[in-house]
Amino acid sequence: MPGEPEARRPVIEMLGIEKSFPGVRALHNVRFDLFPGEVHALMGENGAGKSTLMKILTGVYQPDAGEIRVDDEPAVLPGPQAAQARGISIIHQELFLMNHLTAAQNIFIGREPRKAFNLFVDEDQMKRDAAAIFKRMKIGIDPGAEVGHMTVARQQLVEIAKALSYNARVLVMDEPTSALNETEVEHLFAVIEDLKANGVGIVYITHKMDEVKRIADRVTVMRDGQYIDTLPAAATPMSKIIQMMVGRELADQHRATGHGTTEEVLRVEGLNRGHVIKNVSFTLHKGEILGFAGLMGAGRTEVARAVFGADPIDSGSIRIHGRETRVATPADAVANGIAYLSEDRKHFGLVTGMSVRDNITMASWRRYISGRVFMRDAAMDAVAKEYVAKLRVKTPSVDQVTRLLSGGNQQKVVIGKWLLRDCDILIFDEPTRGIDIGAKAEIYRLLEELAAQGKSIIVISSELPEVLRLSHRIAVMCEGRITGELDGRTATQEDIMTLATQRNATAA
Amino acid sequence: MSDTTMDKSGTGKPGFLSAATLQKAVAFVVLIALVLFFSIFANNFATGANAVGIMQATAVNGVLGVAVTFVIISGGIDLSVGTMMTLTAVTAGLVLTNLGMPLPIGILAAIAAGAFMGAVSGVVIAKLKIPPFIATLGMMQIARGLALVFSGAKPIYFNDTPSYSLLSPESTISKLIPGVEIPNGVMIMFIVAIIASIVLNRTIIGRMIFALGSNEEAARLSGINIDNWKILTYAICGGICGIAGLIVSSRLNSAQPALGLGYELDAIAAVVIGGTSLAGGRGTVMGTIIGAFIMSVLTNGLRVMGVLEEWKIVVTGVIIIVAVFIDIVLRKRA
Missing domain, CATH: 3.40.50.300 (P-loop containing nucleotide triphosphate hydrolases)
Structure with a gap:
């Protein structure tokens, strides 16, 4: 040896x-x-x-x-x-x-x-x-x-x-x-x-x-x-x-080829939250996949949660489709078409004890009511089946409790929930964490399809190949700041790592 | 009762009994076994009059159990159901006896008072972020104190409202079907249970309650306004306590302001024996009703057998622990 x-x-x-x-x-x-x-x-x-x-x-x-x-x-x-x-x-x-x-x-x-x-x-x-x-x-x-x-x-x-x-x-x-x-x-x-x-x-x-x-x-x-x-x-x-x-070989790796439109969908300016988010500004375009790269603890998840209204912010503004919008709660965010798909699906994404149908329809339950309060289970069944087919979720039935699905299929159920809710800004936090290799490729394809259909997507990922594989544009964070932006088609792992470790750029 | 429960903890595998269904079945078998046991070994247990007595005794605990089932499935707890029941009974007394209003107004006032106090608990829990155990512990004392204050610490009798006995001791159904001597209080319990079952399994309210109890944070991040649903859950619980208050005061023909303390524990015991998980997200109304019957059959049977009243309390304690143990075993298996 x-x-x-x-x-x-x-x-x-x-x-x-x-x-x-x-x-x-x-x-x-x-x-x-x-x-x-x-x-x-x-x-x-x-x-x-x-x-x-x-x-x-x-x-x-x-x-x-x-x-x-x-x-x-x-x-x-x-x-x-x-x-x-x-x-x-x-x-x-x-x-x-x-x-x-x-x-x-x-x-x-x-x-x-x-x-x-x-x-x-x-x-x-x-x-x-x-x-x-x-x-x-x-x-x-x-x-x-x-x-x-x-x-x-x-x-x-x-x-x-x-x-x-x-x-x-x-x-x-x-x-x-x-x-x-x-x-x-x-x-x-x-x-x-x-x-x-x-x-x-x-x-x-x-x-x-x-x-x-x-x-x-x-x-x-x-x-x-x-x-x-x-x-x-x-x-x-x-x-x-x-x-x-x-x-x-890294050279053979599949890279993002497309790019978003020039239509601005989301503009975040001067976002601050304690020590974890420091003056973060970025834009997101229609049909674009914007990657958020950085080391663990760089503040990417925190930014996502702040934009989604899950955590309170100290200052900053959010413009959605050009209009200044107050996003104080997740309910506000969802009403404005923003969805957040957490890496921790079991805690933040799914109600694992409930069925595939209930999870897919959860954010849209109000649409499936008759007589003010009664759930239209048949209609929910139908729409859940539609999304299960569309997203190729592998499940014996829509009655299956989501706890028993594989990670990839759970992720698809969460995606289905937000698509059904008509969200057009999708923030994915580590979209393939805990998902096996085969299902990963499928999730990637799905994200690309969604972008091509005009959804605007943010992907937070700690896996550099994943960021490079998906992103049209890459924002790199370090210690609560965005330290740089890269073109996803030309960026290299080294470029990202350089920006991701620029912790002393401003502190020194 | 047609408890077509949508089993939230089911595996979805056809032909496989889920833990909740199983425990409900176990509870039911235990109930039947208890009835058989006492029928054989306790003279005078299997008589019509005794059966009516058992049902009478079950009605109040059953309704309170249904009330707290809502809260427990939502992942909370309500310790105030017992004294809330008393406060609503006193409210009915004030409206009917002191103010001389007609019966329907009294009924509405009792239910509204319960719903309002429940909503207050809900606001304290959802908005002030006080843990449910503490918030409702406070509400338990508040309701108890208010009941004493409003009544002047004296019972309020319903002698001016003879029709008040309609709510519990009378048996309307025996007039329709002779021989079926089920008191109205018991019928009300069954009706409440059926409606509660429908609300929990078929309406958005129930769906939200299960979602809250299964994973509150995931529900919040789905854009659901969880605060409002929580407040509604406690308000429903309070409203149902109002119904229990009507039944108990009708049976006693008086609102007894000192009553109520301790009822909450019996109610929670019925819920737990019935297989509802204290962790939330899982449970059935039918289980709670079976649980309430197990408790009153046990109490009654032991009394008929001549066992000291005090022993019944000990046995109830043992049953609660055994019931939760069975739940844990079944859930591990499933």
């Missing part, structure tokens, strides 16, 4: 890992290894199987087949505690800390040092122990400070300290920088370097190429639940890694 230090044994080896869930083969013949003192980046598009693999490593899932070796011995990890006992810990993207407890209390939760006949928690001892760990990490966190009052970056460091307190030798970090600013990222990298020097092996899950180049020793790429290859991080060109991830 390239870059493998001689005479050192891997602390972790996973071989021939198989894992299936009902209807999906999540992992097929995957292998992975990790040496002490190494940062091993794990890359792949959403749904490539990275998380599943790491859940197996940390004992959350059991593999259907394959072998896990810890310290060159076969290991069974029946649960997270077992993994933790072997020194394997994970820092999740979303942190699992108790906000009202202090750093020290969080680190030692469930195994607090005791005093006075074991009756009382020895808070002082706990603080001293926590302080010792922080000192080892060379970070200045007050062990007595409440976690809820800390920045996300510091909370993350508390999580790492907690893992270290279990004598972690293997640390899985899932997109650790997604919510950090540049200084905080530098700080985290310093901590990681330190951990490396102390022999801790780190699995680093990320989408960010520059980070891999900066801190990873090796990189393993997965795609569609399969192992693709493991390469030295420094010597492998970015384009090669990207190619392995997407499975095709």
